[in-house]
Amino acid sequence: xxxxxxxxxxxxxxxxxxxxxxxxxxxxxxxxxxxxxxxxxxxxxxxxxxxxxxxxxxxxxxxxxxxxxxxxxxxxxxxxxxxxxxxxxxxxxxxxxxxxxxxxxxxxxxxxxxxxxxxxxxxxxxxxxxxxxxxxxxxxxxxxxxxxxxxxxxxxxxxxxxxxxxxxxxxxxxxxxxxxxxxxxxxxxxxxxxxxxxxxxxxxxxxxxxxxxxxxxxxxxxxxxxxxxxxxxxxxxxxxxxxxxxxxxxxxxxxxxxxxxxxxxxxxxxxxxxxxxxxxxxxxxxxxxxxxxxxxxxxxxxxxxxxxxxxxxxxxxxxxxxxxxxxxxxxxxxxxxxxxxxxxxxxxxxxxxxxxxxxxxxxxxxxxxxxxxxxxxxxxxxxxxxxxxxxxxxxxxxxxxxxxxxxxxxxxxxxxxxxxxxxxxxxxxxxxxxxxxxxxxxxxxxxxxxxxxxxxxxxxxxxxxxxxxxxxxxxxxxxxxxxxxxxxxxxxxxxxxxxxxxxxxxxxxxxxxxxxxxxxxxxxxxxxxxxxxxxxxxxxxxxxxxxxxxxxxxxxxxxxxxxxxxxxxxxxxxxxxx
Amino acid sequence: xxxxxxxxxxxxxxxxxxxxxxxxxxxxxxxxxxxxxxxxxxxxxxxxxxxxxxxxxxxxxxxxxxxxxxxxxxxxxxxxxxxxxxxxxxxxxxxxxxxxxxxxxxxxxxxxxxxxx
Numbered sequence: 001x002x003x004x005x006x007x008x009x010x011x012x013x014x015x016x017x018x019x020x021x022x023x024x025x026x027x028x029x030x031x032x033x034x035x036x037x038x039x040x041x042x043x044x045x046x047x048x049x050x051x052x053x054x055x056x057x058x059x060x061x062x063x064x065x066x067x068x069x070x071x072x073x074x075x076x077x078x079x080x081x082x083x084x085x086x087x088x089x090x091x092x093x094x095x096x097x098x099x100x101x102x103x104x105x106x107x108x109x110x111x112x113x114x115x116x117x118x119x120x121x122x123x124x125x126x127x128x129x130x131x132x133x134x135x136x137x138x139x140x141x142x143x144x145x146x147x148x149x150x151x152x153x154x155x156x157x158x159x160x161x162x163x164x165x166x167x168x169x170x171x172x173x174x175x176x177x178x179x180x181x182x183x184x185x186x187x188x189x190x191x192x193x194x195x196x197x198x199x200x201x202x203x204x205x206x207x208x209x210x211x212x213x214x215x216x217x218x219x220x221x222x223x224x225x226x227x228x229x230x231x232x233x234x235x236x237x238x239x240x241x242x243x244x245x246x247x248x249x250x251x252x253x254x255x256x257x258x259x260x261x262x263x264x265x266x267x268x269x270x271x272x273x274x275x276x277x278x279x280x281x282x283x284x285x286x287x288x289x290x291x292x293x294x295x296x297x298x299x300x301x302x303x304x305x306x307x308x309x310x311x312x313x314x315x316x317x318x319x320x321x322x323x324x325x326x327x328x329x330x331x332x333x334x335x336x337x338x339x340x341x342x343x344x345x346x347x348x349x350x351x352x353x354x355x356x357x358x359x360x361x362x363x364x365x366x367x368x369x370x371x372x373x374x375x376x377x378x379x380x381x382x383x384x385x386x387x388x389x390x391x392x393x394x395x396x397x398x399x400x401x402x403x404x405x406x407x408x409x410x411x412x413x414x415x416x417x418x419x420x421x422x423x424x425x426x427x428x429x430x431x432x433x434x435x436x437x438x439x440x441x442x443x444x445x446x447x448x449x450x451x452x453x454x455x456x457x458x459x460x461x462x463x464x465x466x467x468x469x470x471x472x473x474x475x476x477x478x479x480x481x482x483x484x485x486x487x488x489x490x491x492x493x494x495x496x497x498x499x500x501x502x503x504x505x506x507x508x509x510x511x512x513x514x515x516x517x518x519x520x521x522x523x524x525x526x527x528x529x530x531x532x533x534x535x536x537x538x539x540x541x542x543x544x545x546x547x548x549x550x551x552x553x554x555x556x557x558x559x560x561x562x563x564x565x566x567x568x569x570x571x572x573x574x575x576x577x578x
Numbered sequence: 579x580x581x582x583x584x585x586x587x588x589x590x591x592x593x594x595x596x597x598x599x600x601x602x603x604x605x606x607x608x609x610x611x612x613x614x615x616x617x618x619x620x621x622x623x624x625x626x627x628x629x630x631x632x633x634x635x636x637x638x639x640x641x642x643x644x645x646x647x648x649x650x651x652x653x654x655x656x657x658x659x660x661x662x663x664x665x666x667x668x669x670x671x672x673x674x675x676x677x678x679x680x681x682x683x684x685x686x687x688x689x690x691x692x693x694x695x
Contacts, residue, residue, distance in 0.1 A: 362658055365587070368680070372597055377600070380600045404679075
């Protein structure tokens with residue numbers, strides 16, 4: 001709380017302080033709030049808007065780039081697998097077209113062809129010739145399959161219609177995963193025969209693993225029922241069903257988003273391999289795929305937070321500075337208004353006093369002359385016997401008239417100087433004049449006033465009226481601070497060749513350190529309950545500054561205060577011009 | 579010494595005239611400026627004691643008019659405003675100023691001072 005209070009701007013605490021004709025013109029807290037809110041909205045809304053557009057755009061762009069890349073990989077893989085199969089099928093077709101059935105029926109010839117095929121195209125395991133009755137008439141390979149009858153098998157019926165055949169991966173008699181490709185050749189006499197080859201799937205699997213699939217990517221083949229045909233990295237083993245929906249037939253490579261068993265988003269790229277029972281499946285985890293987006297996203301959010309923080313700091317700083325400046329200007333305006341009002345009030349009181357004094361002076365003069373004449377008649381004329389008692393009474397009347405005359409003279413003198421300009425003044429005389437107004441109060445309250453003047457105080461050019469106001473305010477304050485029976489010490493001394501110093505010390509209630517720092521601020525008063533306006537010392541401070549002087553105060557709570565006023569013997573240029 | 583007293587306060591001017599007469603001065607008095615000018619036309623005065631503020635013609639204006647009649651006439655001014663020092667400081671006139679109520683002894687001393695050659 002105390003740390004916060006250090007950062008609280010001046011206008012924050014005083015927005016409701018002044019009322020009446022001199023109330024503050026603005027609600028500075030409200031202005032500050034509006035300024036902060038409006039500038040924040042104007043700057044942050046476009047920033048957040050642009051950033052969110054950029055966020056979405058970048059996210060979509062990275063996402064679509066990743067999808068496109070996966071699609072491209074899928075498309076390439078599809079072409080490669082398709083090429084792998086069609087290449088081998090073309091090789092078989094070439095063999096059956098270039099060789100007579102008789103030649104192919106010779107084991108040596110068939111073995112030679114198998115050797116050539118294996119050398120040229122990896123993966124050929126065996127080779128068999130099957131006549132139109134489905135009987136394998138010749139066979140070369142690691143197994144003993146010569147004479148095997150395929151006439152009842154589905155593929156043999158299918159090849160008769162289509163002219164070629166590519167099988168799914170299966171274990172067969174060999175109990176080893178493999179696939180079969182076969183090409184039919186029709187002879188001129190209308191009969192046909194089939195050349196059938198078994199392919200090792202190792203080469204097939206290698207082909208799928210060549211594709212670079214970053215992260216937890218997986219590429220494998222399934223058949224049209226969703227049974228896995230090639231080994232997977234992160235999925236079920238071969239011949240198990242995939243845990244995803246089998247994609248609908250499409251001539252093109254397709255991509256779709258799905259959730260896996262643990263609820264994570266995955267991207268599935270699928271492609272039907274033409275003229276085969278295979279569907280290529282590429283599975284990628286979306287999080288892995290969007291890893292680069294996560295980093296970009298963090299950078300974007302970091303940039304946004306950083307920008308918002310900087311903008312808010314700048315807005316708060318500038319708004320506070322501007323509103324505080326406005327507040328200080330308004331305070332100065334209020335202070336000037338108060339000072340003008342105070343001066344006007346003082347001038348009005350002065351003029352009123354002068355009017356009263358003048359009006360009293362004339363009847364006083366008559367009383368004075370009449371009493372004087374009575375005394376003269378008694379003294380100078382022999383018509384009346386000299387009665388010392390009467391003369392004594394007349395002297396008393398004359399003395400009282402003289403006293404009244406002094407009071408009215410002082411009042412007139414004081415009033416005349418309220419609007420006065422620069423003239424030669426003697427500081428001792430001014431303080432004596434001011435004390436003349438307070439003598440009676442000092443007497444009633446038994447306050448001892450000790451005056452310590454020296455004779456070598458030079459006369460100097462200054463504003464008598466302002467000096468009277470200054471000392472009247474300070475001495476009045478000292479009287480207010482003291483209880484009955486107090487003591488006031490007033491000392492005037494020259495200070496160097498250019499200044500004169502007056503110090504006024506009372507043994508009154510004193511002030512705390514926190515009060516001491518604020519006593520010259522306008523509207524700060526420790527006497528608000530007893531009618532203090534908080535302007536007396538502020539105006540005094542302003543007047544002393546106008547005369548080019550300085551005021552210092554030292555005080556101890558409960559012990560009293562000393563006000564030290566330093567005045568220049570030469571007026572500052574600006575005051576002198578006035 | 580023959581003295582002309584001019585003040586619009588009749589009570590004041592008559593009493594002061596009587597007191598000065600008791601002290602051996604020859605005193606004429608007037609409450610209006612034109613009465614004072616008429617007296618000056620008729621008599622020769624050493625000194626004129628004028629109130630500064632009078633209805634119609636001020637003490638300083640009257641001084642000018644009287645000087646046209648009697649060139650060597652000396653003047654003392656009486657005032658109900660301010661202090662003697664204020665007047666002395668604020669006026670270009672090299673005359674004596676006394677603020678009411680006045681002390682008769684000070685007035686007489688100033689009168690003698692004023693007519694000194």
